[in-house]
Structure formats: structure tokens, C-alpha cells
Amino acid sequence: xxxxxxxxxxxxxxxxxxxxxxxxxxxxxxxxxxxxxxxxxxxxxxxxxxxxxxxxxxxxxxxxxxxxxxxxxxxxxxxxxxxxxxxxxxxxxxxxxxxxxxxxxxxxxx
Amino acid sequence: xxxxxxxxxxxxxxxxxxxxxxxxxxxxxxxxxxxxxxxxxxxxxxxxxxxxxxxxxxxxxxxxxxxxxxxxxxxxxxxxxxxxxxxxxxxxxxxxxxxxxxxxxxxxxxxxxxx
Numbered sequence: 001x002x003x004x005x006x007x008x009x010x011x012x013x014x015x016x017x018x019x020x021x022x023x024x025x026x027x028x029x030x031x032x033x034x035x036x037x038x039x040x041x042x043x044x045x046x047x048x049x050x051x052x053x054x055x056x057x058x059x060x061x062x063x064x065x066x067x068x069x070x071x072x073x074x075x076x077x078x079x080x081x082x083x084x085x086x087x088x089x090x091x092x093x094x095x096x097x098x099x100x101x102x103x104x105x106x107x108x109x110x
Numbered sequence: 111x112x113x114x115x116x117x118x119x120x121x122x123x124x125x126x127x128x129x130x131x132x133x134x135x136x137x138x139x140x141x142x143x144x145x146x147x148x149x150x151x152x153x154x155x156x157x158x159x160x161x162x163x164x165x166x167x168x169x170x171x172x173x174x175x176x177x178x179x180x181x182x183x184x185x186x187x188x189x190x191x192x193x194x195x196x197x198x199x200x201x202x203x204x205x206x207x208x209x210x211x212x213x214x215x216x217x218x219x220x221x222x223x224x225x
Contacts, residue, residue, distance in 0.1 A: 033213065042202060042216045043153065088152065090214070097168075098214055100153040 002027060002093045004101040012107045019079050021104035023072040023089035030092045032065055032072045037103075038085040081108050112137055112207040114217035122223045128191045131220045133203030138183035141206040143214070144176070148199045156201075159186040193224045 005024050013019050023032065031050045035043040047056055049065035049072060056063045062075045072089055089101040113136040123129050133142070142159040156176055157165040165178035180186045190197050203217040 035214075042200075042219045043214075045213050045215060048213060090153075097155060097158075099155075103152050 002099055004089060004091050004099050006087075006089060006101040006104050008104055009102065010105050010107075012109060013079055014109050015081060016078050019076040019083070019106055021074050021087050021089075021106075023074075023091075023101050025070045025091055025093075027093060028069050030069075032069075032089055032091045033098070034063060034072075034074055035088045035090060035100075036085050037088065041085075043088060076106075079106070079108055081110060084108050112139060112205050112215045114203055114205060114215060116203050116217035116220050118220055119218060120221045120223075122225060123193050125194055125224055127193055128189055129193065129222065130187050130189045131201055131203070133186045133188070133217055135184045135205055137207075139205040139207060140183070142180060142186045143204045143206075144178065144186075144188045145202040145204060145216075146199045147202060147219075153202065156188070159188075190222065193222075195224045198222060198224045 007022050011019055031048055033048045034046040036046055037043045047063050049063055052069050053067045054065040060077045064073045074087055076083055084107060086103045086105045088103045090098045092098055115134045117132045121129060144156040145153045146156050147153050155168050156171045157167040157178055159165050159178050159180040161180045161183055175191050177189045200219040200221050202219045204214045207213060207215050
């Protein structure tokens, strides 16, 4: 079936360091979305990317959609303790069902 | 965006019992979904709740185990039947909203522990 993989599964960084999570699909995505889930919370929508090669920024967060629309990345510059959580990518494979990636759990070492 | 309320937020359930989770949305929405998130795992779609017709279940999920109701465009319920410890999960109601028409918004989840 259609799967969306993320790496790494876990990432521990010192506060102030950068962080990147990568999302990969075996087939082309019509669009990709990113969600953040704080510990004990529910997933919260961050952003959607639709166009091939698209790059969007939200303050310290930079999101990219690959040229082939099969991969995406989320980069956080100068992490803060508030960035702690699990980051999920999720993609549509041309239908109405959103498939979630495996997630990357980010922990920050103060 | 949409504001989604789920009840209960948490519960501890006895093995073999059933529990119904309620989901209320503050606006009429066409698409409502139920997801399951097992501890430390990603989100898995259980079913799409269709207003006025039976829910559409994903592979591995059946109506007898997870009956769903959708009486109107703002409300849905998910029942977890004959629970076992393997059903201990977060159950999340979600809707499609947003200007693009395909952003998923989640309720706060119902954290179920089966003992």
C-alpha cells in the first residue's frame, strides 16, 4: 500500500542547534502537509505544500517539497524547548485519504 | 479552521466492555474521520464517517468492532466494542476544513486504557 516514511525516528538536539526531518514516499503525492504533536497533545496542522519544489517558511521553520513530489523536509533553525514534540508529514495520493508518516520525535537538551 | 470537541477525554475501561466516543464540531462539515494512534505510533485512519450512510472502513477495521454513527453534519460517534488491552490508544476525531479544502483538524483525542 501507499506509505510515507520519515527519518529519523528520534532526534535529540542541544537547544540552539538545528533540526531536520525527512519525509519520503514511494509514489507521487498530490500535496503534503506537516503536523506537530506536543507530548500529551493532539496533532496540529502546520502547513501544506502543493507545488513541485515549493519552499515555505514559518519563522524558524522551513518546509520543502521535492521536485518529484515524492519527498519533503522540515528544518528548524536554532531549536528552542518549545519545539519539543513529534513532527508528522502526511500526504494525499490523489484521493481524499490523508496518509500520515511515521513521525520524528524531537527532544531538546537544555 | 474548525473547533472539535471530543468526549470522553480519557477513560480506563474494563476488558470486554464497550465505550462510545462523541465528536462535536462547531460548524457543518462534509468529511469527518476517525483515527487511532497507538502508544508511540503514527496515526492510522479507522474510517470515514458519512452523513446519512454507513461509514467507510479502512483495511483492518470492521463495523462490528468500531461502529460509527453520523446523524448530522456536526456530530459523530465511534464505539470501541468488546475492548481488549490492544485497543488502548488515542482515538481522534478529525474534519476537513481550511481554505484549501483538504486540511485536517483534530479534536483533542480520547485516551483509552483497557485493563
